Amino acid sequence: MPAKDTGTEELIRSTAKKLFFKEGKLHATTQDIADAAGMNRSAVHYYFRTRDQLIALIFAESMQALSLRLGKVMSAELPFREKIQGLIEVFTNEMMEYPFQEVFLVTEINTAGHDLVTKIDEGPVSSFLNEIEKEMHLGTIEKTDPKHFLINLFSLLSYPIMMSPIYRQFFGMNEHQFDELIAERRELITRTMFK
Amino acid sequence: MPAKDTGTEELIRSTAKKLFFKEGKLHATTQDIADAAGMNRSAVHYYFRTRDQLIALIFAESMQALSLRLGKVMSAELPFREKIQGLIEVFTNEMMEYPFQEVFLVTEINTAGHDLVTKIDEGPVSSFLNEIEKEMHLGTIEKTDPKHFLINLFSLLSYPIMMSPIYRQFFGMNEHQFDELIAERRELITRTMFK
DNA sequence: ATTTATTTAAACAATTTTGTTGAACAAAAA
DNA sequence: TTTTTGTTCAACAAAATTGTTTAAATAAAT
Structure with a gap:
């Protein structure tokens, strides 16, 4: 089986953090995040299920x-x-x-x-x-x-x-x-x- | 003709201001504003045409x-x-x-x-x-x-x-x-x- | 009474956004 | 090689939101 790829997940995380906390794009959508990370929007949902969960996670961290x-x-x-x-x-x-x-x-x-x-x-x-x-x-x-x-x-x-x-x-x-x-x-x- | 009724317009204005600036409801929709003001959503559009224009106005003021x-x-x-x-x-x-x-x-x-x-x-x-x-x-x-x-x-x-x-x-x-x-x-x- | 301005209501299309699904694919394991 | 596992993506359905339109109801001034 392929090694669990943490790279993509981490990229989404850091990209979301950049958009929200660095650029102040408060209304950034899952599409915005996917675009900025250079990937398909499905990947965002695949790794974090919902936008809210992603937000909650980067906040907690x-x-x-x-x-x-x-x-x-x-x-x-x-x-x-x-x-x-x-x-x-x-x-x-x-x-x-x-x-x-x-x-x-x-x-x-x-x-x-x-x-x-x-x-x-x-x-x-x-x-x-x-x-x-x-x-x-x-x-x-x-x-x-x-x-x-x-x-x-x-x-x-x-x-x-x-x-x-x-x-x-x-x-x-x-x-x-x-x-x-x-x-x-x-x-x-x-x-x-x-x- | 009835005197141009500023009452409703003013009520929408102040309600929006309350939601945005006082309660911090950043994502308040035109429906939220209408509800909080106790009126129909159409009234919001009737007086301010778009949500953005309403926001721009209360900011400028x-x-x-x-x-x-x-x-x-x-x-x-x-x-x-x-x-x-x-x-x-x-x-x-x-x-x-x-x-x-x-x-x-x-x-x-x-x-x-x-x-x-x-x-x-x-x-x-x-x-x-x-x-x-x-x-x-x-x-x-x-x-x-x-x-x-x-x-x-x-x-x-x-x-x-x-x-x-x-x-x-x-x-x-x-x-x-x-x-x-x-x-x-x-x-x-x-x-x-x-x- | 007529006209004018306001208000509500409902219906509508358009757009945006979200979240799911299934197929295709690649890589590791068997 | 075949199977299994994990990843990516396109397509889809559902929901939310916006802004418009039309009609009817209301009220107030002329």
Whole structure:
């Protein structure tokens, strides 16, 4: 018998991810995916049965992978400041590659019948919140609910990238100019978070 | 003849806006809109001819109205700090009422054939950028590209609200608890922006 | 009362999208 | 070689959605 060919399946997966999360083609059909992957639409259904299952799968995988990477940084043996820089690095890279991932997630949640928010391991998050609180007592960051600290961090990281089409026009910048602006932000955000 | 009845037309408009921007029903059909407005689908086509035209219209109107309100605050005769507080007020209110407006806009941009980003009056923005730069020289806010100041402000305002379904789960909070967290942010953001 | 504008309803064609099926095919196993 | 297994594709049926049309009902102004 022929060896189970994972190549095609993986190609469909990555192509769908590219269309949805990278190019923001929210309404991409199974035909669109097949075209982009250079194959017959039947293959998509053969491997994933339905469009919804394919979407659910790439969501579960992406969320799983991202929260795993973030969790690793959060619970690493590192000084607080370096952890934050690690989070900035991981999150910025993820957003640069897949700017529409979060947008897609939050919009799909409101589409009836979807249950895309994967159960994540809340352990790293809650112990990192404790660490943030400790840091607040040390005085290196402003005292407030530690959740605000995380929310602020992710806001400053994510929003500009996912809204770039709007803000490029808002500031009258081309793609290259805006990318340079984004590049400046890693350092800027570190400074902002540590007042 | 009966006075041109704007009631029904307005009802369709506001219902569509509610579905798209408030409830995040990105895939709402003309039938969904008619149902939600309690009328026949034909009425939707009678007043707006096509679904796309209806969408284009509510986008143009919303963007127009919002950028007008923001522009007014930006060019008001007010001390800098109060202007920022004004922007926070206007933007937070808008996001609380229509959390998915920006998300919808940025996703629709990537859907071929749409041209939803309305031409806005860039006057208020560019003179406000100058004002921010002046403020940086005064030392009340950190020196950097003034665009970063605006981006940071809008990031801290928008992102947590539009991503609330994700972060509620991330922090294990119910809707009420998260709303209280959001309420704390107006003051927090002011403090953050003025280091 | 007549005219005009609105609203509902039903029916329709056209298009798009989805998901299934069966045949053809290739490669491995028997 | 024959059989089995896994893959690809064209064709098909079903469903959903859109936009149009026609007719009837309604209501309001002239």
